[in-house]
Amino acid sequence: xxxxxxxxxxxxxxxxxxxxxxxxVQDGLLSTVGLLSGISTAxxxxxxxxxxxxxxxxxxxxxxxxxxxLSSQTEKEIFEKELMDQESLARHEPYLAxxxxxESLTSDGLDRPSAYRVVKTLAKRQDLLLRTxxxxxxxxxxxxxxxxxxxxAVMYLSFVLGCIxxxxxxxxxxxxxxxxxxxxxxxxxxxxVGVFKGSVTGKPLLVSGLEFAGIAMGAALVGWLVxxxxxxxxxxxxVA
Amino acid sequence: MLTLNVxxxxxxxxxxxxxxxxxxxxADAQGRWLVLFFYPADFTFLxxxxxxxxxxxxxxxxxxxAMVFAISVDGVESHKEWARELxxxxxxxxxxxxxxxxxxxxxxxxxDQRAHRATVIVSRQGEIAYLVVSPMxxxxxxxxxxxxxxxxxxxxxxxxxxxxxxxxxxPSLRR
Numbered sequence: 001x002x003x004x005x006x007x008x009x010x011x012x013x014x015x016x017x018x019x020x021x022x023x024x025v026q027d028g029l030l031s032t033v034g035l036l037s038g039i040s041t042a043x044x045x046x047x048x049x050x051x052x053x054x055x056x057x058x059x060x061x062x063x064x065x066x067x068x069x070l071s072s073q074t075e076k077e078i079f080e081k082e083l084m085d086q087e088s089l090a091r092h093e094p095y096l097a098x099x100x101x102x103e104s105l106t107s108d109g110l111d112r113p114s115a116y117r118v119v120k121t122l123a124k125r126q127d128l129l130l131r132t133x134x135x136x137x138x139x140x141x142x143x144x145x146x147x148x149x150x151x152x153a154v155m156y157l158s159f160v161l162g163c164i165x166x167x168x169x170x171x172x173x174x175x176x177x178x179x180x181x182x183x184x185x186x187x188x189x190x191x192x193v194g195v196f197k198g199s200v201t202g203k204p205l206l207v208s209g210l211e212f213a214g215i216a217m218g219a220a221l222v223g224w225l226v227x228x229x230x231x232x233x234x235x236x237x238x239v240a
Numbered sequence: 241m242l243t244l245n246v247x248x249x250x251x252x253x254x255x256x257x258x259x260x261x262x263x264x265x266x267a268d269a270q271g272r273w274l275v276l277f278f279y280p281a282d283f284t285f286l287x288x289x290x291x292x293x294x295x296x297x298x299x300x301x302x303x304x305x306a307m308v309f310a311i312s313v314d315g316v317e318s319h320k321e322w323a324r325e326l327x328x329x330x331x332x333x334x335x336x337x338x339x340x341x342x343x344x345x346x347x348x349x350x351x352d353q354r355a356h357r358a359t360v361i362v363s364r365q366g367e368i369a370y371l372v373v374s375p376m377x378x379x380x381x382x383x384x385x386x387x388x389x390x391x392x393x394x395x396x397x398x399x400x401x402x403x404x405x406x407x408x409x410x411p412s413l414r415r
Binding site: 093096 | 318
């Protein structure tokens, strides 16, 4: 039983990386399909669309990876600082840590005498008491979820992957049909990511998939409308 | 909060002492000194250090003709279980579930409806002779309470950290 739970914890730590994957692919797809829809509609130029798409993938990926790295690192540092503070608290003010855990357990519905005995038992081992206070009172899980470099790498690759899907049709398909294929592929990809996310999180697959597809269509629609607007403005201003 | 030299508010509360339950009143201490030891709650981690301290020094309080009553808002059954958990307590743990006595002595924490960590010493004449409220995170010194009882009983001017047998001053400035 203990081994099975430990394996679940490891799996959970891996699954948390799905957050970056979903975020990266979704952002890559949404931003690129919308951007390319707009540029394509406005310029009708395959070359400009491809250049824009590649530039968006490279710069957007770096930006997203950097953001992910910095935010994960910040989160990790905040957690580490809190853990250090708590270690000091448990060492120098054990009663405070014990009282805090006691209050937490009683507020969760455990009767006071039982909660007292649980805490008293845990208090025989300072490290055990500290870990329980961290997890129960502060909500700082022992699972190591903050890997800034891993998070950044997953974010970069996911973003670029997300960019490639709507970009490919502009490279391979006829200019007239590229926009439509880009949309369809993006919707299909987001549907796929949504289904994948649903399989990981236990959410109904169809609901999860449709959620993503709905967002993608909305973003693409906005991009297309903006492109139309710029095209109209360009025509008014006499820009080719 | 009460002030010094006023009559201590009367009370009548159920309590537990050495496993036995009965009703305790202020009048039980008539002709003796009484230490009212208010504490926040049973089954906490700071309070037992104080309660066990009084348990350890109870013979010295008795030798000084002083009774000790501990009071919290917990029920009698809680006190019984708590006393058993601590290995038996041989001075009364009084139950003030409605917090009327805590309120009458001005030591009720209105926010959580529990007693403050307050110590009140009532003289033989039933007057408030001493009162102190300690922050929730700071446990009281039982030895200091005993020293204050002895100093009050001396009826003399007692300097800082005075101990029985040490020099005292004229009592004319006592009040």
